[in-house]
Amino acid sequence: MNNIKAWVVSLRLRTLPLALSTIFMGSVLAAQQNLFNGYVLLWAALTTLFLQILSNLSNDYGDALSGADNALRQGPKRMIQSGVISLTQMKRAMIICALLALIAGLVLLFVSFPTITFVQFVFLLLGLASIAAAIRYTVGKKPYGYRGLGDLYVFLFFGLLGVAGTWFLHTNSWHWIVLLPAASIGFFSAGVLNLNNIRDLESDRDSGKYTLVVKIGRKRAAWYHFTLIAAGWLAISFFMFGSPENMTLWPVVFSLPFFIRNVLTVFDDSKAEKLDNELRNLSLSTLLFVVLSALTLF
Template sequence: MATAAQWLEGARPRTLPMAIAPVIIGSAAAYSMDAFKPLNAVLAAMVAVLLQIGVNYANDYSDGVRGTDENRVGPLRLTGSGAAQARSVKYAAFASFLLAMAAGVYLLYLSQAWFLILVGIGCIAAAWGYTGGKNPYGYMGLGDIFVFVFFGLVATLGTTYTQAGAVNAPAIVGAISTGTFAMALLMANNVRDIPTDREHGKLTLAVRLGEDMARVSYVMMLALALLLPVFLVYDYPWVLLVLVLIPLTLMPSWLMLKGKKRKSLIPVLKQTGILNLLFSVLFAAGLVLTGILS
């Protein structure tokens, strides 16, 4: 039976900044429209975090029963390692999805944006379909599109809309940036797993690109995510605060380009998640400062 510490590790807390960052950005965009609603922001964060945990457990379960995680390098896999029964991990994923749905329904009640319930259902279906089911799209190299759409565009713009009833340019640019960070985090994870994924027919984008190009694409994603806010500088000059993060991109970029041992890539996940979170805080601060000082 898995311990509480193992269940926590199985939830992959290093990926959780990817869920929180779009809520910070989306809430700041709502603030820039004088429409920030703290309770709605908290509920959006609960939905995002619970969905991320659900995805992580679902991925653990599905890859574990397929044998993909048998010799994987990296954080503990509950199913693949035998620390927990596959059925228990699956139930943990479903429980996370149900809790996310409950928080989401309350958020839609407060915002009266009931049409977004279809988006919520789509999020849960996509979360399970990443590695679950008969034809998981994560095995086809489409997982990167999923994280960009759902943990970038949907999470950010949904957060803004459920507070302001509209979206604006900062919400859109911020959504693209944080979605690109999420893609970079997934790329770092998948580059590390290329040998075992290829062996089990999991054709992630990293496998399809090949190791060298996949590593380069990670650096390109970081650069794009950080530079996109430049397009907002005319109306929101303080968003250039995000550029102070450029030195912090050097270490994960170097590890991705030069780290030959699989274990040397493990810290990149944490570093990328922290970069995404710091970006969201500085981006939000830029919007707030622009409002205060303009």
């Protein structure tokens, strides 16, 4: 494998559509209020992409240091594990991505707010927290991903903060009901992580990586997955029935069969390669969910 291909594999491009779903959902909600800002969409998307890539690279780096990436692992082969990319090279790439995320985030604040306010400072702190969280998932003395807290991180940063934060950057205003579609994306994103952890259950347990799946076991993890997907749809249902008339996302119902199929597969088949495919399918189903929501703009 050449070096360029190795880096492309490490970037885990298939995770990027899921990350963008948060930005797109917040932007769709803002557009429904005629408060859409194209520059906000552009720089929010870039910031999120850099954060997602940083998280992916940090995950490789941390798992390589801890030994979680080993011969027992069932998912796609990691490049540090294969010896194609060194720990030093990966660390440098992490620093570059962190700097790019910071720069994009600062530009995002500049295009979102006409004047310097306390809100900008709050968003700056949230941005720095996002960078730290992306790294600390598997890196450091007590990475939270090894203590079963990864699901909470994904729900907060790729759900509530990602969607509601994007809405606020577009509109410079707040509406509590936006937290409902934000929660939907958060639950679906946590479902993607849950599938990843179910796939890696054996190797994670043997290497001392105590994800939530390792703690509760395979059978309960399947029911937990059902709960995440059901909660996501429950949240969007509450939104559609309780939101103002000019804030509706009803076309998303056409994506429901794909989510049902995903849940049934988790209960039906425990093969790692099957779950790896479902991880990708749930990511794309979430993106479809968001794309369908945009149909209300036409």
